[in-house]
Amino acid sequence: MDKIRQKIRKFKTEIAIASVTTLLLAEVYFRRFVYAYSAKHPDLLNVINPSRFISIFFKSDLEKQAFSIFQPLFSNIINLYFRGFLENPFPQILFFLVAPVIILLILGEDLKEYGFTFGDYKTGLLYTGIILLIMAPALYWMSGLKTVVKFYTNANQGGIWWVVFRYLLYMISWEFLFRGYFYYSLEERTGSLAMWIQSVPFAIMHMGKPAIEALTCYFGGVFLGYLSMKTRSFYYAVLIHWGIYVMLSFFIYMRGGN
Numbered sequence: 001m002d003k004i005r006q007k008i009r010k011f012k013t014e015i016a017i018a019s020v021t022t023l024l025l026a027e028v029y030f031r032r033f034v035y036a037y038s039a040k041h042p043d044l045l046n047v048i049n050p051s052r053f054i055s056i057f058f059k060s061d062l063e064k065q066a067f068s069i070f071q072p073l074f075s076n077i078i079n080l081y082f083r084g085f086l087e088n089p090f091p092q093i094l095f096f097l098v099a100p101v102i103i104l105l106i107l108g109e110d111l112k113e114y115g116f117t118f119g120d121y122k123t124g125l126l127y128t129g130i131i132l133l134i135m136a137p138a139l140y141w142m143s144g145l146k147t148v149v150k151f152y153t154n155a156n157q158g159g160i161w162w163v164v165f166r167y168l169l170y171m172i173s174w175e176f177l178f179r180g181y182f183y184y185s186l187e188e189r190t191g192s193l194a195m196w197i198q199s200v201p202f203a204i205m206h207m208g209k210p211a212i213e214a215l216t217c218y219f220g221g222v223f224l225g226y227l228s229m230k231t232r233s234f235y236y237a238v239l240i241h242w243g244i245y246v247m248l249s250f251f252i253y254m255r256g257g258n
Contacts, residue, residue, distance in 0.1 A: 016185030119233035195225030
């Protein structure tokens with residue numbers, strides 16, 4: 001078994017390229033499937049909605065009557081979050097985080113070598129702070145653009161929990177795939193070219209977002225790849241990517257766009 005694994009590991013760069021391509025496509029089609037299926041079968045969410053199970057804990061008639069008043073609203077809110085979670089970030093967690101980790105474990109790789117470590121945390125935190133400070137004025141300006149406001153207002157309809165928690169999970173998955181799994185798999189074979197190569201599919205996946213974001217994200221992805229090279233961790237790419245999203249969402253909300 002070990003000999004077979006060692007032979008397979010010689011092709012880990014090729015495995016990474018093929019698997020990243022497959023996982024990106026799988027994530028896209030899975031989201032489309034979930035959206036289409038939940039639209040055609042709205043009762044599916046009611047089946048897994050916990051509100052009907054919660055009612056068994058109310059014993060008195062008064063408690064049951066009170067719960068029956070709020071149950072429809074509670075059920076609708078839960079269904080909203082379930083559907084949102086199934087569309088994002090569940091597909092990203094599944095295909096961008098869990099699946100690559102399984103591949104690495106099968107190959108017998110050390111996850112620390114793929115960014116699961118704080119690495120050079122001083123450099124990482126310094127770069128994170130500087131980039132977020134530099135980006136703040138640009139994000140404030142972007143928060144006044146109609147296309148940006150429209151896109152992120154629709155994306156953030158779940159409220160502050162949606163922005164902070166949901167997109168933290170999203171960014172962890174996203175950054176591990178590109179700045180962890182893909183970058184470190186390429187680095188051994190291509191050296192510093194890996195930070196340029198890994199940003200290509202990253203930029204492609206931004207198609208459909210506001211033009212200013214789609215046109216600049218390639219160079220942002222290159223920088224995040226560089227940061228992974230410097231720190232030997234993808235954690236700081238998560239903090240930067242997530243911090244930018246939260247700041248932009250906050251500026252839009254503050255300016256009345258949400």
